[in-house]
Amino acid sequence: MRRHRSRWFRFLLPLTVVAAGLLTAGCGQHYVVLDPAGPVARSELHLIETASVAMGIVILFVLVLFAVTLYRFREKPGSRAPYLPLWHSSRLLEFVLFAVPVLIVIILAVPTVQQTFALDRLPPAKHPLVIDVTSLDYKWLFQYPQQGVATVNYIDVPVGVPVLFELTANSPMNTFWVPQLGGMEYTMPGRVLPLYLQAGKAGVYRGNSANFSGRGFAHMVFHVHAVPEASFVHWLQTVRQGSPAMTMQDYRHLIAVGTAPEQSFSSYPADTFPTATHGFTLQGGMYMEPN
């Protein structure tokens, strides 16, 4: 008996050390998914928490049942546990074990469906800021159609204003992801997909691509500067007055393969972003050679 116990400890000790190490290494500031900075990320986190609790209960229940079974019925000399070689069915037990997962699925499915529809719509109160996003090999081009300015690899957005991102690609697919503002969406050539995000507090949030697009994919990083509305207006003025206009040649330079630094442009050529989901009329792209 003593020997048995010491053998168990031999395996438990390294496990404990590893677990403790993981927890210490895991602590820190950088859990961006768990640190939302806007309503979209917050409602997604809320659902993630609900699912984690439900799944945590399931895991705990199964693990305890499993451990008890294993401990009680392991083969050992003089075991006093009952041996039931022919026991193979129990209507009641099987019904319960079927009903419990059904119940958990219902508990999770209802808010999932609700939130899936809710997050697909724009919050009704305010006019959104529209930002057109094009993923290029290997950089992000942002255009502000209402304001007429453009940036590369960074954007400024006002705090508290919903932003409608219109996403497309002039390159293989990427995904546009700013974890602290909310979930991601693909950028696809030939299509424009909408994504609503909103910053709830000021800060600089890292964004990156989550879909592999080739050699420079790891460098598809951008930053979102969420600033108070007054600062946003000020920033717009600075860009309009202090930055160059994007020429067609600048645009061609951007779509060529390679990485790029953060840039600002006071204006950009028309027809460099598709205007409708269908009848894609991108000019000067990798797919449609410029006239």
Place this chain on the structure above:
Amino acid sequence: MSHLLAQLFPPSVLRPMELGADASILLGGLGIVLLLTRLRRWGWLWREWITTVDHKKIGIMYLIFAMVGLFRGGLDAVMLRTQLAIPNNTFLGPEHYNEIFTTHGTIMVFFMAMPFIFALFNIAVPLMIGARDVAFPKLNAISFWLFAFAFVLFNMSFVVGGSPNAGWTAYAPLTELRFNPGVGENYYLIALQISGIGTIATGVNFLVTILRMRAKGMTLMKMPLFVWSVLITSSLVIFAFPALTVALALTMLDRLFGTSFFTIAHGGMPMMYVNLFWIWGHPEVYILALPAFGIFSEVVATFSRKRLFGYPAMVGSLIAISLLSYGVWVHHFFTMGAGAAVNAFFGVSTMLIAIPTGVKIFNWIFTMWGGRIRMTVAMLWQLAFIPTFVIGGATGVMLAVVPGDYQFHNSYFLVAHFHNVLIGGVVFGLFSGLYYWWPKMFGYLLSERQGKWAFWFFLIGFWVTFFPQYLLGLKGMTRRIYIYPHGLGWSPLNLISTLGAYAMGIGFVILVYSVVYSWRHREPDLTGDPWDGRTLEWSLPSPAPEYNFAVLPEVTERDAWWEMKQEGRSGKVRAEDIGAIRMPRNTPVPFLLGMSFFVAGIGAVFSWWPIAIAGMLFVIALLVSGWFEEHDHHDIPAEEIRRTEAALGRLEG
């Protein structure tokens, strides 16, 4: 000439690592050739293995290839983890890293897991249902040789012509010629199509074998659960693999013949590729997982010395999972703008799979309840599977919560999840089956002691590798990046994860050592029933003779062999019951067919059309030759069978 050399040996295959691989492949190959010549084994190799149609030998050959695949895929994994161990690492450049994660995923799915499950299908199914071979033995050999030559074709890409580098999913438009020149993707597209033909044939073969060749009295509801899982898996293969073939063939046409199915500039639809790929891809997950579930069902009953709990529910949930698996594929791309209604539908349908899977988990636990659990290595893998798979399944449900998936998609949370279910579910199951059926394959047992060492290294290594990856996902790390900077809080977790991968590597090395050691210090299995088994394969000697059953068994109960033992019957047969047995005859056609496909494949990869056409003409000629083959079987006389059985000590009286 120089053009040809440049095509065969672009700079990417001339890096030091690739040249090192060249050298070891050449030396290893030379060593094998010398050894076979020295031992005069070429004839033996040809007669006993290359031309064989015996399901037991085909199973062993699948197993050898699966192990080589596990070695290559595992080495790829170790290299990937080494690159990610520290921030700003320069061990692998971006191109190199992209190639290696592509081959890692492709090999692990198509050239490790698939041949591994087919190995166990071949080894166990005919013996479990009381049959002398599969329904179409020659087709079975054809399946194998198509797979084997596709394996060679895919694996040679990194030393000749260049490796594929668009990920194992090979999403268009990244595979378009303009983004992906070179022959790497051609290797991927063509090798997978060739092995896919073999895979579909295997599905047909085992479906028919199980439906038509069961022992007398073995009704469907008296089949061992592993056989049920193979039946369901075969139907999944037949309906799912054609979708993959279409996706690959259309991409191939785009690349080789300038069509525009997915080519954007000419109005192609890359998203159609993504749909086709995952219409196959999600059932594929269950094509791998269901056989593992079947193995666990056999192992848990045997090593708990108890009947399987809830057999009808187990069968029902296998069927439910297989049907549901066709209705969930969009969950691989919730974030591709399909809209709320579509996403909600596929989110809920995905969650529904948790119900039959949960039922199975509880049934395995209640099979142990009231039993006597023996901690053999086969059982340890089963015991590790339950908690591991429950956690992997739970994170899967979290990914099915659509708004949650918007934050998890393509992050390391996802990477951790699918390794959690594919290693914790499939690989643990395959290792369990390997230890369980090893004596039946080779007639001796694997060392339990070394097996336990391998088990603990692999299991602990697994959790140390993948648990930190869940956390990395929550920290915003996305998959397939070859480099990351300081200051994001990713470094310690990545380092831990890499150390875990090394521990898994050590586990694999111990396993291989153990196989060699156990072969040299053979502990023979003289009874044919080392585990006190429950199903018919354990009523046979280990390894089983060519014809498996001298007299075909009759079955009255589930767990047929266990019942026979309860009634005091042995596996012995009466001499007068033995008659002549008709067995399929060896044939070189499957091997030559595989070779012809290989030649055609090489021709297509490099667009050398005369060679491709010549290869396909050989294929047609070999298929036509089959129509005129009359002597496709031979009869083993009763006297010879009596002698064999007597020598095995299996004649009564």
